[in-house]
Structure formats: structure tokens, C-alpha cells
Amino acid sequence: xxxxxxxxxxxxxxxxxxxxxxxxxxxxxxxxxxxxxxxxxxxxxxxxxxxxxxxxxxxxxxxxxxxxxxxxxxxxxxxxxxxxxxxxxxxxxxxxxxxxxxxxxxxxxxxxxxxxxxxxxxxxxxxxxxxxxxxxxxxxxxxxxxxxxxxxxxxxxxxxxxxxxxxxxxxxxxxxxxxxxxxxxxxxxxxxxxxxxxx
Numbered sequence: 001x002x003x004x005x006x007x008x009x010x011x012x013x014x015x016x017x018x019x020x021x022x023x024x025x026x027x028x029x030x031x032x033x034x035x036x037x038x039x040x041x042x043x044x045x046x047x048x049x050x051x052x053x054x055x056x057x058x059x060x061x062x063x064x065x066x067x068x069x070x071x072x073x074x075x076x077x078x079x080x081x082x083x084x085x086x087x088x089x090x091x092x093x094x095x096x097x098x099x100x101x102x103x104x105x106x107x108x109x110x111x112x113x114x115x116x117x118x119x120x121x122x123x124x125x126x127x128x129x130x131x132x133x134x135x136x137x138x139x140x141x142x143x144x145x146x147x148x149x150x151x152x153x154x155x156x157x158x159x160x161x162x163x164x165x166x167x168x169x170x171x172x173x174x175x176x177x178x179x180x181x182x183x184x185x186x187x188x189x190x191x192x193x194x195x196x197x198x199x
Contacts, residue, residue, distance in 0.1 A: 016070055023066035030056060042066055051105065062139030086137050090130070093155060094137040100151035111150030120149045123156075 019027060026041035030053075033039035037048045044059060046052040060066050104111040120143075124131050135142050143152055 017061055017067040018070035019060075019067050020065060023060060023063075026056075026060060026066055055102075055105070058139075058141060062141065086133060090133045090137045093159070094134055096159070097134075097138075097148075097151050097155040100154045101147060104147050104151060104154075110146040111154065112146045113150075116149055116153055119153060 022042055029039055029041040030046075033048065035048070039046055039048060041056060042059070042063070042065070044056075046056050131143075143149060
């Protein structure tokens, strides 16, 4: 739920999330830890550093096992909820990207290489719809850091290198083509041989 009060100095939009029981336990684990010290929450390990704590708050907000929309307006006034129909392949990309980010974080590196900013910028300019869908799949968390850009590109490169599924396997599962489905007008840009692919 979003609320937008308008103080005289300007305006601010606040997103309200409701913690689940597991989310409350995760928050309690964080609150009981010493500042800068490692802690475990919801089955994840955090080293207590600034980026680790930022990752904890992001996990607490975006993991639907930890926090959900409270639905106050819908329940009180019967207003229909606004839901985003996010393609399962975009969600899959977001999850893989999250794993890549965690791997880079644990290696204490941003993973950025020469030309990565240009590659990502060119992709974002040419495929804004995918970037918007990915941002929604990440809980409205835009890609903004060096490590996130590297995680995005690593995910792209690994998926682009995967062999395409056989026609038989596609018949078994309409989503089996994954993110690299060349027949999808939105996802086709992720094909390594596509003119629009990241170079």
C-alpha cells in the first residue's frame, strides 16, 4: 500500500508492508544482533556490514515469505487490488540475478569489467519494457549499483549461453524455453545472436 502525505516542504511516498510470522522472527534476529556483527535471519547469513544490512532490509521487503501487502484499503473499502502480471521468465531472471549478486557479495567484489556500464546502458535504452518488468519483479528495486549491473550481465551471459530446448521439451512445458525463448517478442532480445543482444 502506498500513502502520499503532502507536508509544506514537499511530498513523500511511503510503501507499507506487513511482516509475516517468519518476517517478524527475521526482524527480531536482526534487532538482537550487535551492530557490525554477523547474524542469521530467515535461513540467510549476513556479515553485519553496511551492504549486508542493506541486503537484509531488501530481503525483508521483497521476500513474500517475510512480508506481504497489508491490503488495508481493499479490506476496509472493498477496493480491487492492483496486481502486476509479471512473466514467470522475468521472475526467474530476477531470482538468478539475486543469486549472482549474492555470489559477488560473498566474493567481496563488484564484478564490473571494462565496458559493462556501456553494455547495460545500451540494453536498458533498447529494452525498457524488460527493465521495467524486472524492476517490478525485484519489488520495485531498480538496478542502481555496480554490483547489481555486474549481476545482471552475468545472468544474461549465462542464460544466453544455455542451449535452446528441443521442440519435444517445449511441448511438455510452455515455459520450458525459459528467459531465452526466441519466439517471445519481449524475451527474444536475450538471444546472443539477436541484433539487439548485449555486445
